[in-house]
Amino acid sequence: MIDKTPDPGFTPREMMTIAASRALKNEDVCFVGIGAPSAACNIARLTHAPDITLIYESGTLGTAPDILPLSIGDPELCETALTTVSVPEMFRYWLQGGHITIGFLGAAQLDKFGNINTTVIGDYRKPKTRLPGAGGAPEIATSAQEIYITMAQSKRGMVEKIDFYTSFGHGEGGDHRQRLGIRTKGPTRLITDLAIWKPHPVTKEFTVVSMHPGVTRDMVQETCGWEVAFADALEETPSPTELELTTLRALQERTAAAHQRTGTAG
């Protein structure tokens, strides 16, 4: 961020997590991606949405971890879950069966229509960087009723054209999802460290609807690889409340302390 702005009392990353958490409702059944989505989903649960159902792809249904898991299958997730099911049951009955209201995903590379690449940078057969791959994201992106995406902005991450279509957003825009027979809404919200974006109702291109406190249009454009569209009625995201900030910081402190504990590494 820019040095000259007065310290707002929170970091852009904290604002991102908190803005993302606010998008979730108490009655949501949310399939949680690891990393930034996991923090946002748990802050929602620990603040305004105590009854939210959080689901991780390892099969943990209705989990309430006291610390953020490092992986999607940490012991904490199973120990605090209502129940734990097998992986095929998770993907077949719970996700494909239509029980998930929100799929919350991160992205390595994202385009303006919410298509996500987590597979390769460069050519698939001769990649510059081989990324981990699809995981659960492709079917979350098409089977969850709607998709929220959260990621920090950068020109490398938010690009005009992604190198590989790992997870389908709105494709080429417009009614591309419907034309492929996909029945769910797809990405309906993108929460970054600078702004909240929603797809244009017709073109489906992500449009900035709210900028976080202290953020300018230039800052949003300079960290984004496509030409940014701004809504006519541009809002300012409310600053984090005291409760949101203290809850987030306490969660991160508990998490850091727990992850430092280890055994006698062999």
Add this chain to the structure above:
Amino acid sequence: MSKFLPLAEAVSNNLRSGDAAAFEGFTHLIPTAAAHEAIRQGFKELTLIRMTPDLIYDQMVGMGMARKMVFSYAGNPGVGLLRRTRDTVENGWPHPIEIEEYSHAAIANAYEAGAAGLPVAIFRGYHGLGLGEVNPNIKSVTCPFTGEMLAAVPSVRPDVTFIHAQKANKRGDVLIEGIIGIQKEAVLAAKRAVVTVEEVVDNFDDLHPNLTILPHWTVDAISVVPGGAHPSYTHGYYGRDNASYLEWDKVSADRDRFREWMHKHVIEATPEDFAARVEGLRRTA
């Protein structure tokens, strides 16, 4: 019919060079001890199948044991990328391997179809995606009742599946609990199955009636290897060694350091070494 065997024998009786092998475990109960035994015995030309090939396949690929890897997420969980896997895909070191890549839903469905004795798994997915263009085994079928286009992938039926579980009883029935992942399907889909366990108990008489149990006649060999899932965890026995996952990121970043580490911690080690590795991670609960 399951037989209790030392790990070296359980592996040599059931794995051969050229096999399609699955060492399954979804973050929890990863069969590291069995994978390390396979590395010590030096098998080659394996087709390695796993949803989440984390550290053990990174090690096997780096040791030049794989001809092909079938997977859906090749990452170091909670840390980042798999550096030995990247080295073979990006630079062909120590030799190039074939990659057959899916999503989690696809492989989960494919194991389930394998366990169900079907040649194909059908599910809703892959609309408009790049994987369908680079993997010829991702196809589609039209539902004969509704006309809906659905994704189809071949079922997974490994020659042999290795898993780690909490315990066996004396008869050789196996109990898995906690995050049960895909292990039951992976065992039932395979021609042969080998299980490492934390301990053997007299019987399962007092347990809940709906637990995940693999009857003794579904398993070919059982080896008792306490700590055998390290650095992953065994629910009820010991926690996840997060520091080891971070350490692997550094070890695997350099080819010489990798080979040195493998020599010291795998080639010159034994299955009995796993117990000490989890000593500090055991819970008092």
